[in-house]
């Protein structure tokens with residue numbers, strides 16, 4: 347285990363796959379932003395499935411809809427056949443998310459996981475362009491399957507492939523306003539210089555906020571420059587919005603209002619609503635048409651319960667109430683972190699984030715780990731991310747009650763102070 351060594355997990359180690367964020371207890375129930383363990387201890391959950399549980403554990407709207415679906419013997423699984431739940435989800439998504447933005451993108455259901463969506467985006471971009479290379483960015487995280495792992499920057503994860511991962515050009519990810527343009531220009535120049543040996547890429551795949559990579563927030567100007575470069579060299583511009591869409595930043599997509607028009611948007615995690623697995627790509631119609639029906643298939647491409655819960659999740663976007671709350675709660679999170687960062691003199695802590703994804707970069711992975719352990723003992727679940735695990739990532743459910751948010755922030759800031 348990454349954070350704690352515990353007898354219970356040693357016992358399980360041979361039977362279950364290792365997961366890097368285990369806690370030394372066994373959780374038994376959960377509601378909104380709280381999980382309760384077997385011993386009856388309640389924890390505020392600032393981890394929340396890494397962007398899966400945006401609407402909280404056991405969200406009552408979704409739970410009711412799912413129970414009704416089960417009681418009515420709804421179609422739980424149907425491969426690619428049309429079902430009422432699939433149709434209702436698609437119609438709600440188009441009406442709530444696409445139409446208000448004037449988007450005419452097609453929905454492609456990809457499977458249960460984010461990696462399925464990224465993998466499919468890579469495959470389609472290669473088919474559309476007939477090119478092999480793909481551009482990804484430093485500290486990016488896009489999944490664990492071979493193609494998505496090739497895009498992922500983290501060397502520890504890459505090493506699991508055993509051999510070098512190919513066909514990826516890695517450019518620096520940029521967070522500073524006005525920064526990073528030179529690196530893009532240099533790459534552009536290399537592409538037009540035959541002696542560089544570089545061939546034009548099929549796609550540029552980018553996160554707007556690198557959630558696993560350390561809560562690194564890209565500047566909108568740089569993202570627009572990446573998009574422009576992609577267009578200029580005939581590559582697809584792909585946004586992996588898997589962790590930070592579905593309202594996380596205070597709007598449905600993390601890039602709303604930035605003047606971006608991606609060819610493909612990868613979604614997973616939060617769109618299933620309840621933790622029910624669902625991954626999909628939104629694809630411009632001209633690219634979507636390049637795949638013949640049945641050319642890219644998969645068994646678990648959205649199951650009935652995921653469509654039912656996912657449709658209920660969309661009801662949160664019918665008005666601006668939740669997004670207004672997200673922006674306000676996000677500011678509270680950021681100011682609590684900034685206060686503790688300022689107190690930690692000589693430590694140069696940095697706070698980064700947007701909306702309800704906020705990171706406290708404590709620079710030192712061992713320190714972050716000690717704080718996370720202390721938070722756990724005080725009743726808060728929070729996980730480290732970024733290189734060497736040096737950033738404490740706060741990604742609570744968007745629906746977290748004010749009291750729980752206050753309690754979680756107090757535990758976290760108290761744990762940081764007491765660990766200094």
Ligand code: PMP
Nearest residue numbers: 459460461487488489586588589
């Ligand atoms: N892209 C991003 C931005 C992610 O955060 C993740 C998961 N952390 C993935 C892709 C991969 O998703 P999954 O683990 O469901 O395959």
